[in-house]
Structures are given as C-alpha cells and as structure tokens.
Amino acid sequence: MSGVTTFLTRRRGGRFWHWTDIVSWLWLVGGLVIMFGPAVWLVGSSFKTPAQLAEFPPTILPYVSQQASVEGHDKPLTLYRVKQADGSTKVMAEVRRIGIVAQMVDPKAPKDIIKVNIADRQPVREIGFATGNYTEPFVHFDFMRYLRNSVFVTAMATLITLLTNSMAAFALSKYKFRGRDLTMLLIVGTLMVPLSVILVPLYSVVSAVGLLDSLWGVILPTVATPTGVFLLRQYMLTIPDELLDAARMDNASEWQIYWRIVLPLAAPALAVLAIFSVVWRWNDFLWPLVVLSRKELYTLQVGLNTYAGQLNVQWHYILAMTVVTMIPVVLVFVFLQRYITSGIAGTGLK
Amino acid sequence: MTAVATLKTWTGAALAAPVVWLASIVNVPLKWWQRATGTGGMAAFFLAPNMAIFGIFVLVPLVINFFYSATSGTAYFLQDRTYVGLEQYQRLLDCGNYLDTATCREDLFWKAVHNTGLFVLVQVALLTVVSMITALILNREIVGRSFWRAVFFFPVLLSPVVTGLIWRWILQRQGLLNLIVHDLGGDPYNWLTDRFWAFTAAVSVSVWAHMGFYTLILLAGLQAIPRDLYEAAEMDGTKPARGFWRITLPLLMPNLLVVIVLALIRAVQIFDEVYVLTGGGPGTSTLYLTQYIYEIGFASLLRNPGLASAASILMGLVLVVLTLLQLQVGRRGERKGARE
Secondary structure, eight states: OHHHHHHHHOOGGGOOOOHHHHHHHHHHHHHHHHHHHHHHHHHHHTTSOHHHHTOSSOOSSOEEEOEEOOTTOSSOEEEEEEEOTTSOEEEEEEEEEETTEEEEEETTEEEEEEEEEGGGEEEOEEEOOOTHHHHHHHHHSSHHHHHHHHHHHHHHHHHHHHHHHHHHHHHHHHOOOTTHHHHHHHHHHGGGOOGGGSHHHHHHHHHHTTOTTSHHHHHHHHHSOHHHHHHHHHHHTTSOHHHHHHHHHTTOOHHHIIIIIIHHHTHHHHHHHHHHHHHHHHHOOHHHHHHOOSGGGOOHHHHHHHHHTSSSOOHHHHHHHHHHHHHHHHHHHHHHHHHHHHHHHHHOOO | OOHHHHHHHHHHHHHHHHHHHHHHHHHHHHHHHHHHHHHHHHHHHHHHHHHHHHIIIIIHHHHHHHHHTTEESSOSSGGGSEEOTTHHHHHHHOBSOTTOGGGBTTHHHHHHHHHHHHHHHHHHHHHHHHHHHHHHHHTSSOTTHHHHHHHHHHHHHSOHHHHHHHHHHHHSTTSHHHHHHHHTTOOOOOGGGSHHHHHHHHHHHHHHHHHHHHHHHHHHHHHTSOHHHHHHHHHTTOOHHHHIIIIIHHHHHHHHHHHHHHHHHHHHTOOHHHHHHHTTOSTTTTOOHHHHHHIIIIISTTOOHHHHHHHHHHHHHHHHHHHHHHHHHHHHHHHHHHHO
C-alpha cells in the first residue's frame, strides 16, 4: 500500500511532494473552476425554461416538466406526482390552479376532478433542453439582424484594418522619406489615446461626415489601429531589403512588391493582427452604443445590453443570446489561443 | 490529392480570384503614379489610407476636444456652440472640499472621481498580486503548463458585455452564489443592491476578466530569468523564500512595473463590464469616470457635451502622466536588460 502511495506522489526529479506543490495544484484547480465555471453555468442555465430560472435553489442541470394530453382537454396538461392520503404517490395532470389548491385529474380517469393542496405535489420532470430559448429570439426579436450587423462590422473592420495597416507598415518599414520618424512617433504616441478621452468630439466628427447611425460609423473610427501598424512594421523590418531590390531589378512595380512579396511574407503577423481585430471588433461596446441609436442597426453587444437593461428582463432569452455572442470568441480560444498568447508575450500589446 | 483537398484548393482559388484581379487592376494606375512621383510618391500612397482615417477619427477629435471643452450648449456641432472659455473647467473644479462631494458644484463628477480612485487602488493591487501568484505557479515544473496558461487566459477574450451578464446572472437572487450560500446554510442575498458588495463585485469581476493578460506578461518575464541563478543560490544553501526576494523580484521588476502601470491605465478607464454588471448602482456607488463622461455627454437628460469633454480632458491628463511613466519604466527596463 505504501508503495502505491509513494509511486503516485513521486515527482520528476525524484523529490516528494512539498507543501508548495499542494498549494500550486489547489490554486490551479481552483482557477479552472473559477475561470470556466461561470461560463459553464451560463450555458447550463440558457437551456432552462423561464419557470425553472425563477426557482430557488436553482438546479445544476436543466429539467423540463412532463406534459400529457388528456381526454376532454385541448391543451396538454402538466404532470405532477401527488402524495395521497395513504402515503403513496400517483401521477396526475393539473387542470387549473386556484390559490394553493390545484384541480387535478387522473389521466386514466379524466372525468373526476380531485382537489389537491399544492404543497402535496411535485412536478414530474426529466432532464431536457429548452431549445426554444435559442430559436425564439431569432424569430420574435431582432437578434438575427444584430448577429448580421456584428458579423458585417467584424468582417469589414478586420479586412480594412489588415489592408490599411499593412500598407502603412510597408511604407514605414521599407521607404526612407522625410517625416517618417515623425509619422511613426505620431502613431505610437496615440497608442494610448483611449476612446473615452475623445468620445464627445469623435461623435461630432462622425456626425459631421454623415456616418452617424450607420454601421460604417462603427467601423471606420476603429480601423486605423496604431497597434496593428506597430506590430506589422516590426515584422516587416525583418524582411531583407535585398529581396525587394531583386524584384525591382525584374521590373516589378512598388505595388507588386507590396502585394506579391511583402504581404505573403508577413502572413504570420497578419494572422495575429486578424485574430486580434476579430476579437476586438466583435467585443466592441462603448463606441457602437454611442453611435447607433436606431434599433435595427444594433450590434449583438449593444442589443444584448439593451434587452438586459429592460425592467422586465427575459433572462431565458438573454442567457441564450449571451451564449451565441460568446461562440466566436470561444472558437478563437479553442483553435487560435496560441497565436494570441504569443502575440501578447512578444509585443506586450492587447 | 483527395477530393476534399481538391475542393478546398478550388474554392480557395475561386475566392481569391476577384481579389487577385482587383490587385492587378490597381497596379495599372499605380505604375503611372510611380513613374510620375518616384518612390517618395509611393510612400505617400501607401501611407494615405491609414493616415487619412487616423487623422479624421483620432487626431482631429483629439485637437477639437480642447475647443469643445471651451464651449457650452447641447448641440454637437462646434459651430453651433457658444464659447465660454474655461467655464466648464471652473464648474468641474468648483468644490468647497475635494474630499466631500456634497460641497462640489458637480457632485456627480467628484463622486465618479472618488469611486474611480478607490476602484483603481483596490483593483490594481488585487490584480497584480493574483497575476503574480498565478505566474509564479505557472513557472514551476507543472504538467500541462500551456493548458493551465490557457485556462487563466479564457476570460480575457470574452466581451465585457458577456462578462457583465454572466456575473449578473450568478450574483442575482436566484443565482449560483446564493445557491452556494444556501447550501452552506446561509440566507440568499441581493448582492448587487448592496453598496459594499456591488463594489466588491465590480473589482472581482474586472480582476477575473483581465488577470490572464497580466499573468502572460509576468510569466514571459519569469521565463527570461536564467535558471542557473537559482541553482547557484541553491548550492549556497539559500532558502526558496529568500531566493524569491533576492533573485526573482529584482529581476522581474521591469515587467512588474509595466504590469502595474498598464493596469493603472486600464483601471482609470473602467466602463463596459461594470456598466453591464451594475449600471453604476446601487445609487452612484459604482459610477466611474467613463460612465460619467458617457452619461453627461450623451445619455442623461441634463446632457452637456462641453462638460463631458472637459471631464474627458482631465481624465486624459491623468492618462498622459501614466503613459509617460510607462515609457520611462519601459526604457529603464530596456537599459537594464541591455546591461545583463
């Protein structure tokens, strides 16, 4: 027995468990629960019916009340397990409820209505998923439109960011011209100009150029990211100039050099920027909130916040739509997390 | 080649075709431009789109913000507004006692300043300590390090709205936290309607959402510390705790300072997740500066864009000081790195 324990607790390097190892593992497992737990709880809750969401204490898994159609009633009736006078239980269907007394029938003998105190019964439930939470918001609310708007904003902003940032980075890394250092300084200097500092004047500028209440008004102010220019320029500096000169010898135009040589070689950096940009634009909240006032133009984030801010919050829909909003980011996390972490570790930028 | 791979290649080619075609079309006028202006003109061409967008949507707002803060009225166009000089700033700074918001003319602004100050202090301290502990643990010889690193990074990617809603759902009356409290024998509580707990929630949720980012920076710093330093210390009989204070902390200092300053800069601007979580409430207990700017500038009935703009410039000044501090810290870190 002691041999097994020794084997299980043996560590690499031949040392035995130190108290710091136990603390470390507790911290990591605790971290796993705290970091993923809330999201898992959200997904679980999003499959519950409104009645179940209002219950306390909440159940971990989603349940659905069983229903049955009973002769003489048009709608299916909810089934309950009723405790009877002799202590046995019996499954019955509820016809209607008045105060604390429910009128119930035995599905096998639908004629006789029996009065039951609601304290003496429990709904018959099975694990089930209220998938309507996911399908109904797309039909009854504007969530399909919000989703489309978010996809449009994210895709367009990312494409324009990649194009304009890489062009600027190309000029700043491969040409010598007057004012180059000044331009670079200007870009890096505004790296730290946050949206909240220029919120009011930016709004007036966007309204002056006629982009208020349009998705382009959401897209354009975000695309000239200093982070992107900086990241791409640092990468392009590592591409040898000799390669460009060789292409010039072969009569390639400057545009062709940019398009056919530098862009393909900068693909890894472009990929990192693309991933960043998708996450940024998908998650943007304050700026779309300010610039969009027509409801049909809302992005998912703004739409979610609006529905969640109403007096009578329909949590079953909100939770499901929160999960939908989370999906692209979870996909990025599962498949592309590596690129982001290496991007951050390399540049210290987010 | 399998059928799937062939299909992929063809779809890729079909999707790329219009882009390639467009690029070759663009090439024709650009050749003319290149012949007319030389490479200098080409540099201008490549810079133009980015700098135009950058100029219109970053530089121009930055400059007109100062004019904006010197005007009054509810109109958004500068020409429709009346010049009032420094009146907005006077109004913001008009205070009998800066520690008592009731004596201030713009008591809401000062409430936001006080709240933000307290939030920044507590959040940055907690964030730094938690990230540091996590980075130290991830730097040990643990099985599956990249998995654990990813675990702590997950919330960083979530949108602030999603983060806010997840936690609002957990902290509400029928929520997960009350389930735990109930199972431990306590009574359910409305956490977000209590001043103290709403503040605690705002701090904890923002730490939860951002700690993965700072952990990464610290971990990169820790991994750059040469192992043989510790081996040498161990041979000299140095205790691990002493090793931490004498080796790890001094060598990690540049990264730690960058983390603290970055966290400060972010914390001053805190908005999204707290706004979704608490809406600034209960009362004004979690109202922070960015929310004040947003509400005075756009949302409230007493809309006053000039005042919001003046407040944003004051906040900007704090951020400029912090950014300069960061550059200073970064440069010192670089010099230190070069020496070693």
